[in-house]
Amino acid sequence: MSGDAMVTVNFVLNGRKVEATVPAHFTLLRMIREHFRLTGSKWSCEMGECGVCTMLVDGSPVPTCLILAGQVQDRRVDTIEGITATPLGECVVEAFADCGAVQCGYCTPGMAVATYALVRDNPDPTEEEARLALSGVLCRCTGYVKIIEGALKTARLWRKKQSGTAVA
Amino acid sequence: MTRKTTDSLNLVGSGLRRNDAVDKITGRARYLDDLHFDRMLYARMVVSEIPHGMLKKLDTRPALKIPGVVRVATAADVPGINQVGCVVEDQPLFAVDKVRYIGEPLAVVVAETPEAALAGARAVKVKIEPLPGIFDPKEAFDDTKNLIHQGGNMNCHFPIRRGNWQNPLAGADVIIEDEYFVHHQEQMYMESQGCIALPPDAGGSLTIYGSMQCPFYVQKAVSKVMGLPFSKIRAIQTVLGGAFGGKEDIPNEFCAKAALLAVMTDRPVKLVLDREDDIKMTSKRHAMRLKYRAGFKKNGKMTGIEVTGWGDSGGYITLSTVVLWRSSVHAAGPYVVPNVKVDIYGCYTNHVPSGAFRGFGSPQVIFGSETLMDKAAAALGIDPIELRLKNALQPGTKTITGHKVQSCGFVETLEAARKASQWDRKRAAFDKHNSKPGRTFKGLGIGSCYYGMTLGAKGWSFDKAAAHVMVLRDGSVQLAVGNTDMGQGSTTVLAQLLAETLGCQYENIHVLPVDTALVPDSGPTVASRTTVMSGNALLDAARPIIVLMRSVAAEMLGCAPGKIVVKGGWFSRNEAGRKKRVSFADVAGTAYMKNVVLGSLGSWHVPPLKYDIEQGLGEAYFEYCFAAHVAEVEIDRETGVVRLVHGWCAHDSGRVVNQTTYEGQVEGGFLQGAGWTLMENVALREGRMLADNFTTYIIPSALDATKVTVIPIETMSDHGPYGAKGLGEISMMPAPAAVARAIGHVLGEGPHELPVLPEMILAQLKRRGGK
Numbered sequence: 001m002s003g004d005a006m007v008t009v010n011f012v013l014n015g016r017k018v019e020a021t022v023p024a025h026f027t028l029l030r031m032i033r034e035h036f037r038l039t040g041s042k043w044s045c046e047m048g049e050c051g052v053c054t055m056l057v058d059g060s061p062v063p064t065c066l067i068l069a070g071q072v073q074d075r076r077v078d079t080i081e082g083i084t085a086t087p088l089g090e091c092v093v094e095a096f097a098d099c100g101a102v103q104c105g106y107c108t109p110g111m112a113v114a115t116y117a118l119v120r121d122n123p124d125p126t127e128e129e130a131r132l133a134l135s136g137v138l139c140r141c142t143g144y145v146k147i148i149e150g151a152l153k154t155a156r157l158w159r160k161k162q163s164g165t166a167v168a
Numbered sequence: 169m170t171r172k173t174t175d176s177l178n179l180v181g182s183g184l185r186r187n188d189a190v191d192k193i194t195g196r197a198r199y200l201d202d203l204h205f206d207r208m209l210y211a212r213m214v215v216s217e218i219p220h221g222m223l224k225k226l227d228t229r230p231a232l233k234i235p236g237v238v239r240v241a242t243a244a245d246v247p248g249i250n251q252v253g254c255v256v257e258d259q260p261l262f263a264v265d266k267v268r269y270i271g272e273p274l275a276v277v278v279a280e281t282p283e284a285a286l287a288g289a290r291a292v293k294v295k296i297e298p299l300p301g302i303f304d305p306k307e308a309f310d311d312t313k314n315l316i317h318q319g320g321n322m323n324c325h326f327p328i329r330r331g332n333w334q335n336p337l338a339g340a341d342v343i344i345e346d347e348y349f350v351h352h353q354e355q356m357y358m359e360s361q362g363c364i365a366l367p368p369d370a371g372g373s374l375t376i377y378g379s380m381q382c383p384f385y386v387q388k389a390v391s392k393v394m395g396l397p398f399s400k401i402r403a404i405q406t407v408l409g410g411a412f413g414g415k416e417d418i419p420n421e422f423c424a425k426a427a428l429l430a431v432m433t434d435r436p437v438k439l440v441l442d443r444e445d446d447i448k449m450t451s452k453r454h455a456m457r458l459k460y461r462a463g464f465k466k467n468g469k470m471t472g473i474e475v476t477g478w479g480d481s482g483g484y485i486t487l488s489t490v491v492l493w494r495s496s497v498h499a500a501g502p503y504v505v506p507n508v509k510v511d512i513y514g515c516y517t518n519h520v521p522s523g524a525f526r527g528f529g530s531p532q533v534i535f536g537s538e539t540l541m542d543k544a545a546a547a548l549g550i551d552p553i554e555l556r557l558k559n560a561l562q563p564g565t566k567t568i569t570g571h572k573v574q575s576c577g578f579v580e581t582l583e584a585a586r587k588a589s590q591w592d593r594k595r596a597a598f599d600k601h602n603s604k605p606g607r608t609f610k611g612l613g614i615g616s617c618y619y620g621m622t623l624g625a626k627g628w629s630f631d632k633a634a635a636h637v638m639v640l641r642d643g644s645v646q647l648a649v650g651n652t653d654m655g656q657g658s659t660t661v662l663a664q665l666l667a668e669t670l671g672c673q674y675e676n677i678h679v680l681p682v683d684t685a686l687v688p689d690s691g692p693t694v695a696s697r698t699t700v701m702s703g704n705a706l707l708d709a710a711r712p713i714i715v716l717m718r719s720v721a722a723e724m725l726g727c728a729p730g731k732i733v734v735k736g737g738w739f740s741r742n743e744a745g746r747k748k749r750v751s752f753a754d755v756a757g758t759a760y761m762k763n764v765v766l767g768s769l770g771s772w773h774v775p776p777l778k779y780d781i782e783q784g785l786g787e788a789y790f791e792y793c794f795a796a797h798v799a800e801v802e803i804d805r806e807t808g809v810v811r812l813v814h815g816w817c818a819h820d821s822g823r824v825v826n827q828t829t830y831e832g833q834v835e836g837g838f839l840q841g842a843g844w845t846l847m848e849n850v851a852l853r854e855g856r857m858l859a860d861n862f863t864t865y866i867i868p869s870a871l872d873a874t875k876v877t878v879i880p881i882e883t884m885s886d887h888g889p890y891g892a893k894g895l896g897e898i899s900m901m902p903a904p905a906a907v908a909r910a911i912g913h914v915l916g917e918g919p920h921e922l923p924v925l926p927e928m929i930l931a932q933l934k935r936r937g938g939k
Contacts, residue, residue, distance in 0.1 A: 025283075039202035040195015042409070044358055045443050049862035052358055080195040097189035100828035103836065104655025105192025106358040106409030112193050135870045138862065140358050140410050141655050143839035144873035146832055 007070040014082025022069050029053045029064040032079055040080040040109050051137030054110040055079050061117045063136070080109035083116050091157040092116055092150075101150030103141035110137040115151045119158050127152065178736060179668045180890050183828035186660045187679070188653070192407075200362040200379045200406040201440050208364070209238055211429055211439040212285035214275040215449065216267035218296040219303075219518035219855025220316065223263055223274065225295035231277050234291055236284025239433050241425070242275045248395030252424060254385070254417040258317060259484035259521075261393055261424055267296055268316055268483030269520045270855050271448035273421070278429045278437055301855050305478040305515035306457045316483065316516040323481055324489045324514035326496035328784030330570055331507035336472030338507075340463025344544045348460070350532040350922045352480070352850045353453035354859075355525055356867050359409020361419060361450060362440035365426035367433070373400040374427050380419035381411045381652055382692040387684050389420035390427045401427075405682040411654035412840075413524030416694050417487055418450050447860045451523030452850065454491060455480040456532040460540045462505075468550045468558040472507035473568070475499040477533065481514045482521035488514040491522070493626045495529035497788045500568045501537035502578050502618035503559040508568045510784065518855045524694060527901045531841065534617045535922055538905035542613075542912055551595070552614055552909070553586050561618060561794070569779070569788045575893065577820035577883030578794035582616060584818040584879045589798040595913070602914060609803040610813075613909025615902035616796040620789025621894050622697040625779030632773035633701035634688035637666065637709040639717070639766035643737075643753025645672060647706060648680045650690030651698040656896050657829035658698045664825055665703045665889050669710045670717075671734030672752045688769065696793070696894025699825060701772060703889035709770025716766060717752075720759045724750050775887070791885055793893045794820040797838060797906035803914055808926035808933065810846050810911060812839075812874040815903070819878070822885040822893035833899040835876040841903025843868045845911075849923050 005024040010017070013036065020035045027046075032038050032055070041064065042052040048066040055064045056078040083089040092112045095101075102108050111134060118125055118133035125133065130151040131144075139147060191197040216223075228240040243250045243262040253259040263272050277288035302308045308321040315321060337343050363378035374394065380386055383403035390401045403423065408415065426439040441449065461474040477495060481488040496512040527534075545555040561567065563576045586592070591612065598610040623631040636648040647666055653659045663677035680686055690702045714734070721739035722729040725748050733740045740749040759766050779786035800813040815838045824830045847866045851858035859865035884891030908919055915932050918924075 033202075034204075037204070038195075039198065042199065042359070043201050044360065045862045047861060047863060050358065084194040093190060093193045096193045097185050100183070100186065100189075100832050102186060102189045102192045103657065103832055104358065104408060104410040105188070105197055106199065106655075108192050109195045131870045131873070138358065138867060138869060140356055140412070140840065140867060141836045142832055143835035143837075143876060144868075144870045145835040145876055146828075148870065148873075 009069055009073050011072045011074060012076040014078055024070060026069040027065050028067040028069055028072055028077065031069040032064065038079050038081050042106050042109060052107050052110040054113045054137060056083065056113060056117060061114050080113055083113055087161060088116055088120060088158055091161060092154045095153035095157055096150040099146045099150040099153055101142065101147045107137055107139040111139065111147055115154050118151060119155045123155055123159050125152070125155055177668060177890065179664050179674055180823065180825050181827065184660065184664055184674055184826060186657055186829065187663055188659060197407045199359055199409050200364065200377060203364055203377060203406065205364065205366065205436040208436040208438050209278040209280065209433060210282040210285045211276050211278045211426060211437050212289040213273050213445065214277065214289045214292045214294065216263065216272040216274060216296060217270055218267060218298050219270050219301040221267050221296040221298040223265055223267055224297050225293060226274055227293035228275055230291040230293055231288035234284055234288045236280040237288035238278050238280065239429060240275055240277050240292065241428055241432060245428060245432060246393055248393045251392060252389055252421050253484065254420065254486055255489050256485045259486065261421065269518055271520050272483065276425045276429060278433060301518040303517055303519060303852065303855055305455065305480040305517055308515040308517045309478050309513055316518065321516045322513050323485050323516055324492055326493045326512045326784060328496055328508050328510035328568055330568060330785060333507060333509040336474050336507035336509050337461060337463035340471050341466045342464045342547055343461065344464065344540055344547060345461045346540050346543055346920065348458040348536045348539065348920050350456045350535055352455045352522065352852065353525060353844045353848055354447060354850060354865055355412040355414035356865060357410030357412060357414055360441045360443055360446040361415065361422055363419060363423045363426050364436055364438045365423065365430035366436050367430045373402060375402045375404065376423045376427055377404045377406050378419050378423050379408055379415060380405055381415045381654055381694065383682055383684050384650060384689045385417055385420055385692060386423045390424050393424040394427055394431065402683065402685045405652045408652065408654040412526045413528065413694065414450055415654065416524040416692060418523065443862065444860045447857055447865065449520065451486055451521045453525035454522035454529060454532065458533065458536040460536050462540055462544065464544055464548060468548055468555050470503055470505050470559045473500045473505050475510045477512045479512065479514050480517050480519055480522055482517055482519040484521045485514065486521040486523040488522065490627060491524065491529035495533050496784060497569055497620055498530040498618065499533045499537065501534060501541065502561045502616055502794055504561055504565045505568050519852060526840065527897045528695065530617065530619065531901050531904050534615065534901055535905045535908060538615050538909060539912065542909055553582055553591060556616055557582055567788065570785050571787045573792055575791055575822065575883050575885045576794060577881040578618065580881045581794050581796040581818035581820050584881060585614065585796040585798045585816045588877055588879060589800065589816040591798060598913065607805060609805060609914040611801045611803065611910035611913035612798065613906050613913050614796060614798050615905030615909060617898065617902045619696065619793045619898040619901060621791040621793060622695045622701060622774055622789065624789040625777040625787060626781065628774060628777055630691055632771060633690035633705040634769060634771045635690065635702055635705035635709045636688055636769050637706060637713060637767065639713055639756050641757050641760035643672065643676060643756040645670065645677045646680055647677055648687040649702040649706065650682060650687050651702045652682045652693045654693065656833060657826065660829060661699055661825045662702055662706060666706050666710060669707055670714065673737045696896040696898065699892050700888040700894055703892065704772035705770045707770065707889050708772055709768045712768045713766050716764050717755050717759060720762065720764060721750055721755045724755065724758060791887055791893060793898045795898050795902050797902040799842065799906040799910040801907065801910040803911065803929060808930035812842055812872065814874055815876040817876060817878050818881055819895065819898065820881040820883045821895040821898065822888050823882055823891035824880045825892050830880060830895060831878045833895050834878045837899030838876050838903045839868050839873055841900045842907045845904045845907040845922055845924060847923060849925060
């Protein structure tokens with residue numbers, strides 16, 4: 001890994017077309033954090049185990065420390081910064097803050113992205129479905145109790161918001 | 169002891185939303201690794217890969233040939249003192265002659281990129297002549313020839329001698345004996361350790377950003393290494409991604425190295441540990457060998473106890489001499505025992521140093537004393553909770569150090585956990601279930617404990633806090649304290665306490681970031697002390713401000729200050745039929761125009777404690793918290809895998825300041841404790857930790873987690889703010905024992921070791937002819 005070989009990547013980042021030239025060995029996480037300086041998604045294990053770097057790639061939540069930057073050519077990447085600015089993302093923020101789902105906060109962006117993907121696909125998840133959906137992100141502070149509550153509350157807020165929109 | 173009756177508190181007790189929640193969810197909160205400075209260099213450490221040996225050669229020249237490498241620092245470059253021992257000066261910043269654990273730093277390489285720094289670190293030539301290693305604290309204690317440090321392998325001894333201590337079991341009807349071995353536990357905070365040191369500014373001051381619990385420790389440590397006065401060292405805490413004790417003293421080592429390199433290169437230096445280095449180099453919970461003997465009367469009264477413990481300090485003392493003192497005081501559990509002989513020893517080994525981790529030397533002995541209680545309960549034919557109740561500390565009774573407890577709701581925690589878990593019914597039902605064929609065994613177990621608040625007699629001189637409160641002219645309030653939020657929610661709780669006290673709105677309080685140049689030293693953020701210490705300090709600071717604001721408001725309202733009621737952001741004058749009021753902001757603005765300064769520095773310290781360290785007798789701590797956890801588990805009969813079913817956690821931590829963060833601490837503490845019992849296995853072999861990342865050191869995931877019922881027992885403290893005590897550590901402390909006892913309910917005997925892994929459970933089931 002000399003860092004000399006560079007790669008140029010074109011992709012859609014939080015809804016905008018972008019281009020970046022970064023060392024070829026950079027992971028997606030590193031490109032987002034170091035090139036675009038979007039540091040909301042956290043760095044931790046670099047082996048796809050802890051999930052704190054989770055982002056959406058073409059809509060699916062993935063640990064971005066396992067993807068090379070060059071692999072997202074022509075794909076769509078959504079980070080915590082982009083996600084929390086969406087109507088569903090706002091529900092995640094509201095629900096997590098309300099339920100006390102946050103302690104140290106280092107896993108929280110990863111948890112929030114996983115919750116977003118869960119509720120988008122399944123607006124009425126069971127507790128077990130929420131547990132499974134969030135099991136790819138590790139937390140050392142909360143015992144997961146209030147994070148699971150936060151995910152279920154996100155779904156409730158989202159359903160409410162959608163029905164409100166439908167009526168309006 | 170006072171108890172909660174009806175009170176008129178506005179904010180204290182409610183589950184207000186954390187003041188940092190939204191920033192953390194959206195990713196706006198900036199952690200150490202999120203910071204970047206122009207011309208920043210990246211550091212990588214060169215460490216010993218030999219657990220014990222003589223350093224014969226350290227050639228850094230090959231590193232300088234690697235493209236991108238800028239400098240390499242070793243002990244020879246230290247301008248001040250090459251020493252980072254936190255309590256005892258036994259630990260060099262860089263090893264010079266001897267190495268004592270795998271991961272001990274020898275040099276640091278800085279380079280233009282992390283890749284070049286890594287290549288540089290690998291290029292440094294190291295020759296170490298191995299010495300025989302010692303990897304067991306008891307073996308180290310017994311070994312008088314192979315000495316890890318001159319002066320012997322025992323580095324501390326904490327005795328307790330009370331009553332007939334020479335023969336504490338004399339006169340007992342039943343004597344219970346047992347031995348335990350508790351392995352290390354890794355903190356596994358999600359954010360690894362890291363810091364950034366900036367080059368000296370125009371005045372020669374150094375600024376260090378870091379993921380740290382105790383910036384004032386860092387100030388002191390960097391001062392010593394760099395030979396600069398404290399006033400020229402500025403340590404700034406970045407948002408902490410968890411710590412659990414692991415970032416108490418250990419950041420000193422990294423901050424000092426980064427500061428040295430920043431001075432040597434005149435460039436910012438970032439030193440962030442990857443997970444493998446973090447696990448290899450940073451302190452763990454002490455492994456401990458324990459021997460217990462206790463005497464009971466037939467009626468269940470404990471008459472005497474003898475506890476001997478050997479704690480694994482690792483290669484250096486770091487905090488062993490304070491951690492293991494706490495082990496001694498907590499060795500017999502929350503019980504009344506008249507005759508006591510306790511000996512806790514700290515022993516050097518060739519493991520990575522052990523240090524601070526939530527509970528600080530107490531979860532190990534709680535596992536010991538609670539396992540022993542259950543063994544006694546079985547021998548005496550008494551229900552485990554009943555036996556605990558017979559011996560429970562109560563207001564007016566004395567701890568094993570002879571300290572009369574005042575605020576004590578221990579009996580209530582036991583009763584509450586028993587009731588909520590349906591203990592009596594389930595214990596019987598599970599025994600029946602387990603005697604029949606099936607897929608699972610079911611177990612229910614109890615763990616209970618007490619916790620001496622804050623640093624205690626041994627750390628009394630450090631047990632003070634200061635807080636600065638400033639009401640600005642628009643009515644917003646700045647609060648500066650030296651205690652850090654590592655995730656536990658202290659900035660929220662302290663803001664709540666201040667808003668309650670000033671009578672303003674919670675949203676008005678802005679808690680400043682902890683920066684040694686901006687905030688007063690409130691002592692270390694450890695020992696569950698922040699709510700009480702900084703809370704009392706801010707109450708003290710608020711007092712004169714309230715007097716000033718009331719007198720300004722009285723002038724505005726045309727009445728005597730005593731006639732004014734302050735609540736929810738309003739100063740009101742109540743008169744028959746008429747109500748006049750002015751807002752908090754108006755009072756602040758008027759005070760400003762009248763040249764009344766609404767700023768104050770407050771402080772608080774722990775009351776004097778009389779304690780005899782030679783005999784282990786007296787007032788060990790100024791106050792105690794109590795807890796009882798009941799755990800329900802299911803064990804797969806084929807695999808030995810344990811599933812957590814439910815936790816019931818009853819806590820006397822005095823007044824609940826924030827209901828939500830209180831529950832969060834207990835839920836998280838319970839799972840962290842359960843994780844240690846069930847799966848967290850450091851796998852140390854010849855001084856090397858084989859479990860060195862999330863793949864091999866398994867912590868509980870959302871699928872392992874369970875429901876936790878949190879039951880606060882609000883036995884008010886006469887000392888803490890609004891009657892609060894501490895919660896951070898005791899939320900975790902009884903959990904390992906509770907889960908182990910639930911497994912013990914199934915196994916009948918033991919477990920004698922933590923963690924208790926599925927293969928150990930299966931082996932024991934097989935031995936007893938598993939049903």
